[in-house]
Amino acid sequence: MSEVEQNLELEQAQNENPGEEAPEEQPKKELTPEQRLGINRRNFSRLAEELGVEVERPWLKKPESPEKPNPVEKNEFDDTENLLLDVKNVEEGDREWLFKEHKSTGKNLRSLLGFKYVQEYLGEQSQKRATEAGLPSGNNRSGGGGGNTAEGWVAKIESGKATLADIPDFKLRSEVVKLREHNDKSSNRPNW
Secondary structure, three states: OOHHHHHHHHHHHHHHOOOOOOOOOOOOOOOOHHHHHHHHHHHHHHHHHHHOOOOOOHHHOOOOOOOOOOOOOOOOOOHHHHHHHHHOOOOHHHHHHHHHHHHHHOOOHHHHHHOHHHHHHHHHHHHHHHHHHHOOOOOOOOOOOOOOOHHHHHHHHHHOOOOHHHOOOHHHHHHHHHHHHHHHHHHOOOOO
16 A cells, blocks of 8 residues: 555544544635735626626726926026036037027037037137137228237237238238248247
């Protein structure tokens, strides 16, 4: 006889013997409110399926995320962006164009400043302002003026903002050449 058969016989013998006490039945466990809720939901779903009724199950709805406020339309750069533009030496006059590019491309300001076409535009505008600042005021810009000195033109040439060909007056051009030669001899620098 196998061990399993022996165990079955022992159990039957214990149940037949009235002198021995039968094991007590364990008390029925109370269900928690969460368990009862789960059972009721399953029963509800089964009943709805059996009846062929489509019923909305509110416990299956995903919680709605709180509504995000719509971003306010910007008309200009904020203070942080203006600080970045100050650090990058972007003039006030170029910021309006830059803001339009920012709006049309949707790129952030840091990315926008990295684009080659933006850098070229800002460089051209800066050079244009520097050139206009060096020319005399008035309608006749090619005429002589107080800011049109040989020293001023030498400084512009050395900084790369102008060339000798940019000097409109022949007399002033010859003064610039003489001044450059004098500066070269006194500083022992090679000629340009």
